[in-house]
């Protein structure tokens with residue numbers, strides 16, 4: 141992408157592939173800066189489509205839909221993990237697309253992703269690629285040598301929120317898991333003893349300038365992000381610096397333009413291992429809407445529009461609680477008691493406009509800001525109690 145990219149002025153139209161909650165929050169950011177928006181998503185009720193100036197309800201690879209998007213937009217980004225990289229490549233023939241199709245293709249395939257990390261000199265979990273029954277045998281032998289078991293078999297493509305993953309403790313479970321996942325190409329990863337999980341959001345502009353949000357401390361439950369905590373000192377400072385440097389080199393080597401999230405594991409021996417990347421804003425960066433002077437969605441907008449990137453500053457300690465469909469279940473007898481939650485000072489409610497609540501489905505999130513980390517955490521636990529979420 142050229143360094144001489146001309147900044148797009150507010151008033152123009154920007155587009156996004158994918159109409160989920162990430163697209164919705166990007167639409168909000170774009171609109172608040174005076175841009176018009178267009179969303180391509182086949183779902184007529186997609187969270188982003190509902191709030192966008194324009195919604196093109198067509199499939200991501202439908203040439204007519206892509207053509208329509210290209211004809212109304214000056215630049216396009218993506219918010220959807222698995223949006224076909226080909227769709228981005230097609231759009232790039234006529235308009236500005238950020239991130240580029242190659243970077244998205246790498247993020248979509250755990251094999252390419254790990255190869256990229258290794259190339260950048262960033263440590264990964266020990267792993268083996270499994271694409272066939274024959275590989276399974278080879279991997280098993282290999283496995284015995286480097287002890288990949290107990291491990292996690294993950295599909296190389298299309299996984300999210302812990303889907304497409306099976307934990308395996310012996311060879312039989314490995315063989316069964318490969319069958320269960322449909323025999324598609326997979327990566328077998330050693331199960332690592334995690335002390336913590338971190339993530340870093342980095343934004344890189346057309347001119348190569350990079351900025352980042354503070355390192356986030358994440359807690360997962362059942363393979364799904366449950367809570368993010370961000371304040372000075374919540375992450376080990378040496379590891380946080382390593383994470384930021386690693387994230388920047390991963391973005392730099394991809395010639396990445398846009399917002400990139402890099403997920404890390406902190407092992408019990410206090411070492412850092414990269415897990416995966418998301419070529420878009422990330423659930424663990426949602427707190428930035430309420431706790432930073434520039435949100436991850438504004439960063440995404442600035443990157444794609446060629447607007448300046450200034451270093452974000454966090455102004456309040458923050459806790460982000462994910463609101464999954466589970467809390468709408470009959471367990472509570474009625475909808476979550478948001479009015480009671482909103483009585484707590486520093487609570488910011490974000491709901492994504494999804495009409496159907498299902499177990500594990502991300503329906504919204506709650507950010508809690510406070511003047512101290514202790515207060516943020518204590519309010520978060522009060523909110524969790526009201527909502528029927530197990531305490532942190």
Ligand code: ATP
Nearest residue numbers: 265292299300301302303329330331332360363415
């Ligand atoms: P998402 O896209 O929602 O971030 P995902 O489905 O792509 O998730 P991963 O990030 O690979 O999946 O894994 C989900 C969670 O499972 C991790 O955040 C971590 O808690 C756990 N996990 C994954 N791999 C390992 C591992 N090798 N060792 C220990 N825990 C792991």
Ligand code: MG
Nearest residue numbers: 301403415416
């Ligand atoms: Mg993950």
